[in-house]
Amino acid sequence: MSDNPLNQIWSAVCDECKKTISEVTFNCFLKDLVPVMLGEGEFIVSINDTYKKNVVEEIYQEKLNNALKTVMGVDIVVRVVLEEDEEKILKAEQQSEGLSFEDFFTFQNFIVGSTNRFAHAAALAVAEAQIPQPTFNPLVIYGPSGVGKTHLMLAIKNHVKKKFPHKVVKFVRGEEFTNRFIEALNQGKLGVSLIDEFRSEYRNVDVLLIDDIHFIAGKENTQEEFFNTFNALYQNGKQIVVTLDRPVKEIKTLDDRIRSRLEGGFYGDITPPDFETRVGIINKKAEQSNIRLDESLVYYIAEHIKTNTRQLEGVVKKLQAYITIQNKVPNITIVQSFIRDIITDDTPEPIKIDNIIMEVARTYNVSEADILSNRRTASLALARQVAMYIARETTDLSYKAIGESFGKDHTTVLYNVNRIEEFLKDKPYQKELVEDIIKNLRHNANGGY
Numbered sequence: 318m319s320d321n322p323l324n325q326i327w328s329a330v331c332d333e334c335k336k337t338i339s340e341v342t343f344n345c346f347l348k349d350l351v352p353v354m355l356g357e358g359e360f361i362v363s364i365n366d367t368y369k370k371n372v373v374e375e376i377y378q379e380k381l382n383n384a385l386k387t388v389m390g391v392d393i394v395v396r397v398v399l400e401e402d403e404e405k406i407l408k409a410e411q412q413s414e415g416l417s418f419e420d421f422f423t424f425q426n427f428i429v430g431s432t433n434r435f436a437h438a439a440a441l442a443v444a445e446a447q448i449p450q451p452t453f454n455p456l457v458i459y460g461p462s463g464v465g466k467t468h469l470m471l472a473i474k475n476h477v478k479k480k481f482p483h484k485v486v487k488f489v490r491g492e493e494f495t496n497r498f499i500e501a502l503n504q505g506k507l508g509v510s511l512i513d514e515f516r517s518e519y520r521n522v523d524v525l526l527i528d529d530i531h532f533i534a535g536k537e538n539t540q541e542e543f544f545n546t547f548n549a550l551y552q553n554g555k556q557i558v559v560t561l562d563r564p565v566k567e568i569k570t571l572d573d574r575i576r577s578r579l580e581g582g583f584y585g586d587i588t589p590p591d592f593e594t595r596v597g598i599i600n601k602k603a604e605q606s607n608i609r610l611d612e613s614l615v616y617y618i619a620e621h622i623k624t625n626t627r628q629l630e631g632v633v634k635k636l637q638a639y640i641t642i643q644n645k646v647p648n649i650t651i652v653q654s655f656i657r658d659i660i661t662d663d664t665p666e667p668i669k670i671d672n673i674i675m676e677v678a679r680t681y682n683v684s685e686a687d688i689l690s691n692r693r694t695a696s697l698a699l700a701r702q703v704a705m706y707i708a709r710e711t712t713d714l715s716y717k718a719i720g721e722s723f724g725k726d727h728t729t730v731l732y733n734v735n736r737i738e739e740f741l742k743d744k745p746y747q748k749e750l751v752e753d754i755i756k757n758l759r760h761n762a763n764g765g766y
Contacts, residue, residue, distance in 0.1 A: 323352040323355060324352060325488065326355075326360070327350075327351075327352040327362065329388040329490070329493075330384045330388050333387050333388060334347060334380055334381065334384050336672070338380065346369055346372050346373055346377060347373065347377060347381075351400075355393075355421070359393060359395070360385055360393050360396065361396045362396070362397055363397070365400040365401075378395065381395040382394055382395055389421075422467075422468050422471035422475060423472050424437070424440070424441055424444070424472045426468075426472075428597040428598045429594075430593060430594025431594070432588040432589065433590070433594070435586070436458050436469060436585030436586065436587045437469065439458075439583055440456065440458070440469040440472065440473050441476075443473055443556060444477050445476075447481065448554065449554060452583055453556075453582070453583045454556055455547075455578065455579060455582035456582060457561065457565065457579050457583065457584050457585065458470070458558070458560045458561075458586075458587065459562065459563060460587035460588060461562060461624070463624070463627045464587045464624075464625075465626055466528070466560040467528055470488060470526045470528055471488065473524070473558060474486050474488050474524070477523075485523050486523065486524040486526070487519060487525050487526065489526070489527055489528070490527070490528045490532070491527055491532030491533050492529065492761075494539070494543070495533055495536060495539045495679060496679075497515060498538070498539050498542050499539070501515040516546070519546050520546055520549045520550060524555065524556040524557075524558070525557050526559075527543075527557075527560075528560050529561070529562065529760070530543075531563070531756075531757070533571075534570045534572075534757075535570035535571075535680045535750045536682075540575060541572075544574050547578055562756070562760050565580055569749035569753065570746070570749050589623060589624040589625070592619055595622070595623070595626075595629060596615055598626055598629050599629055599632075599633060600615060602629065602630050602633040603633055606633060606636075607637075608640050610633075610636065610647075611646075614647065614649065617652055618652060618656065622659070622660075628659050632652070632659050635658065639651060667712065668711045670712070670714075673708050673711070674689070674704050677704040677707065677754060678700065681696065681703070688701050701723070701733070702733040702736060703737060705733045706734050706737035706751070707751065707755060708722070709734050710755060716728075716730045
């Protein structure tokens with residue numbers, strides 16, 4: 318898909334959906350959906366087949382909504398329309414005051430507080446600069462999930478595109494960068510060279526924004542490619558911005574050369590918002606949703622949701638729906654129930670064996686099929702044993718259930734888990750590598766950013 322923000326969002330939504338449905342199903346019913354626009358509270362997509370539209374709405378609506386929430390971090394409903402109705406919908410939306418993509422992720426909509434002030438100031442300085450300032454290049458923003466790192470990244474992108482239309486800006490997530498690079502390498506093995514195209518895409522830009530760069534840690538070839546991309550851009554006076562979920566020094570398996578480059582940049586850390594900032598976020602979201610909340614309710618929400626801004630936004634969205642549908646003023650009981658719902662909804666998804674195998678395969682540079690095979694080369698045996706060990710560490714599955722996922726019996730799993738436990742005791746690098754894999758899996762299960 319193109320660099321259009323709508324296409325980027327929809328591409329990420331499709332990637333999320335592919336994790337839970339088969340390729341055949343996706344190609345049959347979801348592949349032909351085309352992003353149209355982002356309106357107030359809804360993401361509109363179109364399709365030119367009435368039957369497929371009905372199937373998507375009846376069977377896959379919830380999956381699409383959940384995938385969109387994972388990607389954007391806010392509660393927005395996917396609305397499916399027929400292609401023939403697109404023009405009418407766009408015209409109606411242009412006449413209304415619906416929120417655009419830029420309205421969601423701008424510096425104006427970012428609530429500044431004591432916990433994010435430096436990161437916000439640095440991000441704005443980057444977006445305002447016609448030529449990258451050495452002080453802010455690279456800009457490294459780090460913090461836990463749900464505190465606004467991705468909002469700042471997209472705010473930089475939108476601001477630069479408006480202020481400097483001639484500039485080429487590229488936003489990509491660390492996982493996508495890794496997958497695209499691996500795909501380019503694999504195609505090269507088949508005689509089709511995509512690596513030059515890949516390098517051109519990421520090196521011929523004015524601003525490169527990589528979200529969750531920690532995802533490349535431990536992946537030797539991907540790190541080498543990023544290092545070379547970083548050098549090419551930096552030497553040509555281009556801006557680089559990355560986000561991480563923790564300080565660079567805590568990512569033990571990050572290449573020392575990359576760590577050195579990032580540590581030479583400007584650090585903007587974001588911690589969970591303080592009470593005043595949470596109040597500001599709630600009031601801003603209420604204003605955007607065209608609702609008015611009693612101050613006591615705002616304070617109650619701010620006192621009971623303390624770490625995740627997406628949860629604050631989720632409560633406001635539920636209150637907006639309640640006010641619109643019920644035509645009533647919400648009371649403290651309603652707010653309490655919505656807070657319980659939001660906290661339950663945001664409980665991390667259980668880590669799946671398929672995701673463990675995929676992440677281990679990428680890290681150890683082997684295929685997923687090889688991990689599930691009976692081949693016994695040293696590299697494959699290690700990757701297979703690590704995958705079983707991580708499955709035991711991060712899931713509630715029994716040895717028997719894990720064995721069934723790998724086509725092995727429970728005694729094999731028990732043996733491999735014990736062997737890796739012993740192996741990691743005197744292999745500090747391998748231990749750090751496994752820990753980084755587990756952190757990435759848990760980060761993704763927690764909503765990604």
